Amino acid sequence: MRRISVLGATGSIGCSTLDLIGRDSGAFRVVALTGGRNIARLADQARRHRAEIAVTAHDECLPDLRAALSGSGIEAAAGQAALIEAADRPADWTMSAIVGIAGLAPGLQALRQGKTLALANKESLVCAGPLLMATARAHGADVLPVDSEHSGIFQALAGQDAGAAERVVITASGGALRDWPQERLAHATVEEAGRHPNWDMGQRITIDSATLFNKAMELIETHEYFGIPPDRIEAVIHPESIVHAIVGFRDGGLLAHLGPADMRHAIGYALHWPARGDVPVERLDFARLGALTFRAPDEGRWPALRLARQVMQAGGLSGAVFNGAKEAALDAFIARRIGFSDMARVVEAAMDALSGSTAVAHNAVPDLENVRRADQLARQAAERSMAALA
Numbered sequence: 522m523r524r525i526s527v528l529g530a531t532g533s534i535g536c537s538t539l540d541l542i543g544r545d546s547g548a549f550r551v552v553a554l555t556g557g558r559n560i561a562r563l564a565d566q567a568r569r570h571r572a573e574i575a576v577t578a579h580d581e582c583l584p585d586l587r588a589a590l591s592g593s594g595i596e597a598a599a600g601q602a603a604l605i606e607a608a609d610r611p612a613d614w615t616m617s618a619i620v621g622i623a624g625l626a627p628g629l630q631a632l633r634q635g636k637t638l639a640l641a642n643k644e645s646l647v648c649a650g651p652l653l654m655a656t657a658r659a660h661g662a663d664v665l666p667v668d669s670e671h672s673g674i675f676q677a678l679a680g681q682d683a684g685a686a687e688r689v690v691i692t693a694s695g696g697a698l699r700d701w702p703q704e705r706l707a708h709a710t711v712e713e714a715g716r717h718p719n720w721d722m723g724q725r726i727t728i729d730s731a732t733l734f735n736k737a738m739e740l741i742e743t744h745e746y747f748g749i750p751p752d753r754i755e756a757v758i759h760p761e762s763i764v765h766a767i768v769g770f771r772d773g774g775l776l777a778h779l780g781p782a783d784m785r786h787a788i789g790y791a792l793h794w795p796a797r798g799d800v801p802v803e804r805l806d807f808a809r810l811g812a813l814t815f816r817a818p819d820e821g822r823w824p825a826l827r828l829a830r831q832v833m834q835a836g837g838l839s840g841a842v843f844n845g846a847k848e849a850a851l852d853a854f855i856a857r858r859i860g861f862s863d864m865a866r867v868v869e870a871a872m873d874a875l876s877g878s879t880a881v882a883h884n885a886v887p888d889l890e891n892v893r894r895a896d897q898l899a900r901q902a903a904e905r906s907m908a909a910l911a
């Protein structure tokens with residue numbers, strides 16, 4: 522029986538992961554489930570999947586979690602140290618699905634077990650790609666990409682080294698505001714930006730999809746995970762979200778990954794890897810789909826893509842700065858402190874402010890402390906830029 526832990530169990534990816542595990546419960550034993558503030562869901566998941574331990578990231582939520590688990594025999598714990606301890610409990614396969622840089626330290630801890638980390642938390646690669654991959658190598662752990670595009674690239678490569686790829690294309694739906702006139706974007710609300718045309722995901726990634734910060738992060742993620750040079754990585758707008766990634770080879774042939782907009786296909790692939798297992802996603806009917814369309818992204822409309830190219834060029838801790846500023850700007854947009862179009866301005870201003878900083882220019886593999894420092898500096902720079910907007 523494979524031992525499974527899910528970090529970020531109460532979120533969109535966490536729920537889809539547990540859905541697959543629950544359909545084949547005889548094959549898996551659930552070790553640790555972690556969540557944030559959704560205590561009712563975390564306790565329900567822990568009971569249903571007979572987890573060893575349930576952990577909330579927030580100390581103040583512990584009394585509620587204990588109450589919700591009373592009589593179940595399931596351990597309850599809270600706080601950052603408990604999250605790390607949960608990630609350290611022996612498991613054969615761990616899903617990393619906490620949102621944001623908060624997922625980095627638990628993911629690194631899980632890698633130190635030398636088993637398999639299914640990586641949905643793209644921020645880990647954006648902020649600390651070299652650290653994450655070096656940690657996996659040092660401990661003999663496998664990192665399997667779960668982001669749909671990266672799962673698609675991984676599958677299209679079919680075990681070949683990424684050096685075999687002449688080009689890699691990842692697709693972008695264009696997000697909730699794809700067809701809005703550009704002058705309206707500045708006035709988009711949290712609700713409007715948070716309605717994805719195709720995927721059902723958490724609020725933060727859905728808004729990142731509308732700014733194309735999600736795609737910007739995915740360009741960096743492709744570079745960091747596969748080691749593909751930036752000039753071989755492209756993003757293309759594909760409103761149908763059916764083709765997720767395309768890998769082109771030196772003979773001009775291309776292999777694409779297609780699937781419905783249901784993350785269970787990417788999660789299921791990582792869960793059953795290296796074999797293939799049954800996954801209950803809708804089967805595509807091409808005659809009904811009719812056409813699949815593609816067009817170039819407008820970098821004037823979506824500056825995030827240009828910023829991602831700057832990050833890949835600069836290397837070092839610039840990814841941590843980019844992500845920290847983006848998280849701060851997104852928090853401020855959700856809190857209605859800044860407008861939709863301000864988010865990219867704030868990130869660019871923070872990147873510019875820190876571009877010459879010695880704390881960010883880092884040539885060796887950064888450690889977690891360096892990454893956290895760059896993240897903090899970026900959040901402070903973003904706050905200064907937002908204060909200047911007011």
Ligand SMILES: NC(=O)C1=CN([C@@H]2O[C@H](COP(=O)(O)OP(=O)(O)OC[C@H]3O[C@@H](n4cnc5c(N)ncnc54)[C@H](OP(=O)(O)O)[C@@H]3O)[C@@H](O)[C@H]2O)C=CC1
Nearest residue numbers: 529531532533534557558559578619620623641642722723
């Ligand atoms: N959703 C999707 O389809 C896809 C998601 N991803 C990536 O996967 C990750 C998860 O996304 P998604 O599932 O949509 O996100 P959700 O917001 O739906 O879920 C996030 C999870 O993280 C927990 N969490 C939030 N903040 C913290 C924190 N500070 N410390 C510890 N745990 C925390 C939440 O707990 P609670 O809700 O209980 O507060 C929840 O369990 C992201 O990195 C995202 O970019 C990648 C590809 C597709």
Ligand SMILES: CC(=O)[C@@H](O)[C@H](O)COP(=O)(O)O
Nearest residue numbers: 668669693694695696730735
């Ligand atoms: C499902 C998934 O992988 C998301 O990251 C998806 O890519 C979001 O859609 P966008 O193409 O709109 O960014």
Ligand SMILES: [Mn+2]
Nearest residue numbers: 668669670739
């Ligand atoms: Mn994706």
